Amino acid sequence: MLDASLQQHVQRIIPGARLDVTPLPACPQLSLLLLNADYPQAALDVQQRQRVMNNPLYWVFCWASGQVLARFLLDHPHWVRGKRVADFGCGSGVVAIAAMLAGAREAVACDNDPAAQSAARQNARLNGVEITVSPDFDRVEGFVDVIFAADVLYDRSNLSWLPRFIERAPQVLIADSRVKDFDQPPYREILRQQSFTLPDLDESAEFRQVRIYLAE
Numbered sequence: 001m002l003d004a005s006l007q008q009h010v011q012r013i014i015p016g017a018r019l020d021v022t023p024l025p026a027c028p029q030l031s032l033l034l035l036n037a038d039y040p041q042a043a044l045d046v047q048q049r050q051r052v053m054n055n056p057l058y059w060v061f062c063w064a065s066g067q068v069l070a071r072f073l074l075d076h077p078h079w080v081r082g083k084r085v086a087d088f089g090c091g092s093g094v095v096a097i098a099a100m101l102a103g104a105r106e107a108v109a110c111d112n113d114p115a116a117q118s119a120a121r122q123n124a125r126l127n128g129v130e131i132t133v134s135p136d137f138d139r140v141e142g143f144v145d146v147i148f149a150a151d152v153l154y155d156r157s158n159l160s161w162l163p164r165f166i167e168r169a170p171q172v173l174i175a176d177s178r179v180k181d182f183d184q185p186p187y188r189e190i191l192r193q194q195s196f197t198l199p200d201l202d203e204s205a206e207f208r209q210v211r212i213y214l215a216e
Contacts, residue, residue: 006033006118013057014039021126022198024062024094026071030101032092032123035060037199059091059116063151064195064203065175066091068210070098072175072191077102079173083145086110086169088137088161089152093120095175099148100129108144110137144168150175162187165215172215177207187213 010017014035022034035057073080073095081103087096090109097120099107109120109131117133124131134140147169152158153176162184165172174187182189191212197203 003118003122006115006122009115010035010057010060017060019060022062024067024070024198026067026195027074027098029074030070030094030098030127032062032094032198033060033119033126034062034092035199039199057115059093059111059113059119061201062092062094062198064197064208065151065177065210066094067198068191068193068195069148069150069173069175069212070094072173072212073098073102079146079171080104080107084108084143085146085148086137086140086144088147088149088165089158090120090133091116091151093123093131093133095148095150096120096131097124097127097129100124100131101127106132108132108134108140110134110140112136146171146173148173148175151177154178159184162215170216174213174215175210176213177210180206182211182213184213187215190214 007019017039018036019033020036021031023031080099082105084106085099085104086108088110090111093109096107096109147165189211193210194208195210196208
């Protein structure tokens with residue numbers, strides 16, 4: 001059951017919006033609480049725009065790269081089966097949830113947004129799995145087999161995490177559609193696939209081209 005406080009949080013920031021249970025086209029066995037597809041898109045007043053700027057609701061979307069990486073794990077469960085994995089900047093929790101559905105021993109979903117943490121927990125319950133949620137990646141203790149990061153490189157400051165991930169885990173998978181000419185050895189491209197964000201933001205073609213990079 002949806003926690004009413006999460007619904008109220010969305011409606012305080014975007015009047016008239018709501019969270020709907022939405023199956024993912026690329027992963028029909030997986031559903032998420034996402035912003036309603038017919039969410040109000042009329043011009044916001046100054047106060048409403050400021051609320052959106054101060055409270056970015058990244059977790060109410062399933063971004064293209066998250067959907068592609070989730071599908072990749074469901075199709076190739078050997079990446080996670082029996083392993084302890086971490087999802088950096090988890091947002092809705094889609095990748096951590098897919099990892100658990102694919103047989104991971106534990107998936108740690110990390111996000112510094114309390115609302116995203118709550119959404120990830122609720123989305124996990126919605127899909128019949130349990131995940132561990134952490135507000136800080138640096139506070140994740142113990143050995144991690146694989147680190148995932150999807151749709152986090154839009155913030156170029158997050159590029160500094162790439163070498164840190166390699167030091168933390170023997171395998172790292174990055175999914176991204178925002179960085180052109182990605183050149184971050186030892187990361188190498190292993191998959192390229194078209195996708196889109198839910199609800200559909202009608203993004204340009206370049207942002208629908210998702211690449212998955214592996215470091216190991």
